[in-house]
Amino acid sequence: MMVLSSILGVCFTLSGLWLSYVFDLTSGATIILVAGVGFFFFQVVDFIRSKRKSSRAQIQ
């Protein structure tokens, strides 16, 4: 988890920096917004996964 978190942090930082360059925004806040969107995306994926798991359990 530590290694994956670091890699994910690098992804957020680099894409946040790139977006702040392209759209001329505050770099720190852009990084955090990208992180927030990423977090939301991960939550949605987790939610879909858990729904799939519970529906599969019911079929059995």
Next chain:
Amino acid sequence: MWEALQYDFMRNALMAGLLVSISCGIIGSLVVVNRIVFISGGIAHAAFGGVGLGFFYGFSPFLGAAIFASGVSLIMGAVSLKSKHRADTIIGVLWAVGMAVGIILIDLTPGYHVDLMSYLFGSILAVPAADLWLMLPLDAFILLVVLLFYKEFVALSYDEEFAFVVGIPVKTLYLLLLGMTALSIVMIIRVVGLILVIALLTIPPISLKNIPVPSVA
């Protein structure tokens, strides 16, 4: 887009982001698992007192922030160990008072201070190369400590009582963790500013909470 890389401030910014993400991933995982996010927020805001100290006495504000943040983290750690039920109140007080001390000290310093916003909101694009040479050994130190004491940190994170019974110095380890968190936070302040420190510390680890990895690493 790639023409941005010809500017060395942009290359420094990328390097700073990379170095900070390494310590964020390591310390952030420990912060999230130990549920000390609130203390981390407190350390970040209280570190501003150290920035003020640096401005007022004429030394590097980041050194001031590092020393002050480490000191405050040890106080907060000691308080949260001694009286668990009042810990968050005292952390809240230190949070606000640390910030206020910084602001007043900066008010009292003669001259005009443009840099204030850069501490609050980060100035990754203004990271000088010298700072990168400070971040690298800091990262190495954090990596070394966590690698050496990995089993102890995992025991502390998941079962503190067991760790204590087995003979691990949980109090010292906890204070060491908070000290490393403080140093990591001072690095992060450079990148995203102290107001947004918590996000960079906690979002990467918590995004991966359902990835089936058997341990903290």
